[in-house]
Amino acid sequence: MKSLQSLRIAVRPSASPRLAHQCVRPLSTTMQRFTQARRQQSLPAAYYRGGTSRAIMIRREDLPPDQTQWDPILLGCIGSPDPYGRQLDGMGGGISSLSKVCVVGPSTHPDADVDYTFISLGIKTPHVDLSSNCGNMSAAVGPFAIDSGMIPLSSSESTTTTVRILNTNTNKIIHANFPIIDGEAQADGSFAIDGVAGTASRIELRFIDPAGSRTGHLFPTGNHIDTIDAVPVTCIDAGNPCCFVEASALGVSGVLTPQQIDDHPSLKAQLESIRRQAGVKMGLAGTEDDVPGSVPKIGFVSRPGGGEEGEGEGLVGNGNVVVRAMSVGQPHKAVPVTVALALATAANMEGTVVSTCVVRDGDGQADSGSGSGSGLVIAHASGTLEVDARFDERGDVSFATVFRTARRLMEGRVFWKG
Incomplete structure (x- = not known):
């Protein structure tokens, strides 16, 4: 075996001096390319x-x-x-x-x-x-x-x-x-x-x-119900600006799964159109193109047990009202807490889209399902969430309480x- 010292590398002269020049880069150029890289920042x-x-x-x-x-x-x-x-x-x-x-x-x-x-x-x-x-x-x-x-x-x-x-x-x-x-x-x-x-x-x-978090008003449009694309809509600002429509007005079951919402041929586009128009009406933007992706949030509501047989997975658990919420154009797997706050507030206001979908007890109050007689149990795609919204003597929201983990x-x- 030849020693390393005896090894020779034969380089065949290039037929093109220009090509040879391109293949052999100056050392300074090569070093400059590598020194431009730097450590990750953290x-x-x-x-x-x-x-x-x-x-x-x-x-x-x-x-x-x-x-x-x-x-x-x-x-x-x-x-x-x-x-x-x-x-x-x-x-x-x-x-x-x-x-x-x-x-x-x-x-x-x-x-x-x-x-x-x-x-x-x-x-x-x-x-x-x-x-x-x-x-x-x-x-x-x-x-x-x-x-x-x-x-x-x-x-x-x-x-x-x-x-x-x-x-x-x-x-x-x-x-x-x-x-x-x-x-x-x-x-x-x-x-x-x-x-x-x-x-x-x-x-x-x-x-x-929580009222007026972005707009300064609980009902930014001045109405409990507006009509957008021939659909009744409640625009409310409590925790975050939100808008709610009834599932039946959209022609869908209120207990669609997130996957079924994704698979629907027109539902997401219809909800996004309503959401952007609601954003302009609520004063969040001057044009529909300028409405932020995250607000107003939108959800469609229905009465518990209102789903038709064979549609969706049915109501998970007991609740006073059912919601399916969207989050930045995607169906939410559960429900955003701020949507739940707005929903609970709207549920206690007569003449809203939400209040007509709430199942109440004999005293006209939402039945929490826990025997406490207070609060609202919201059924969502993954189960339920209880929200307790308290109002003062003027009917304004004093505070709203939810329980989470982290x-x-x-x-x-x-x-x-x-």
Whole structure:
């Protein structure tokens, strides 16, 4: 065998001096190409489930002071835009309830402990939407504030705490009450919510004065019912701007599954047309093209037990009213909490599309199904959700309460390419 020193590489002269010049690049050019690459960028973050959603949780201090610089960072972390719709190169999961970021920091508001900004990110598009709040992820904000040391506990022996949250998207206050163990938010518990497997510690979310979150009015159009595309629509702003239509007015069963909604040849387009027109009527945008993707939210409602045989999977559990909600153009697997807040408010207002679909007890009040005689049980695609909306003597919504669960899934650093 020849030694390495005796090996020779024969290079056949190229017939074209120009081709030879193209094939042999100067070393400086090659080095320059490689030195342009750089390490991934990262920042401290955690990943939480809140209700039936998940999101990256980031402290405000860890993002650039200039909020206009956030978009490429958050899109890179979540893995958008992804033409395949899967967000495999980031932390997203290919559906709207998993394409979210929550930014949390100390508050200067006298009635709040932390400020919380919710950001919804497009999946196939680079859209960054701060136009609304996420009620489900609101359940994770208090635990994140405690777990990250943002809010010191008054005593290591504390068993419960209340974190007062200012949602900057809606400028509304939320009180989150939950148990503490060993200085952290308790995760284990016996409370279950439909749409999430297993049980966890219960978190009470009280939305203070939720009316007029974006528009300043409970009924932004001034009407309890408007007509859009020949369909009666209730436009209401409580927790988030929402619009509701009756399933029968759309010619569909109220208990369609999310897959059946996806498969319907015209339903999603019809709902989106109504939603965009409602957005203009509610003053959220000047034109239908400018209406944000996340608000107003839209859902279609029906009376419990009103589905026709053979359509959908039927009503899951007991409830006072049935809803199927949309989330950024997709059928929601359960129901957004803010949609539930608006639905519960509309249910207690005579002359709305929702109130005509509510099954009530003999006293004219919604039967919660739990014997408490208060609250509204909403049947959705994955089960039920109870909402308690309280009104003052003028008929205004004082607060609305829902119960959720949340859990820290991981913490460390989140990376993006930039």
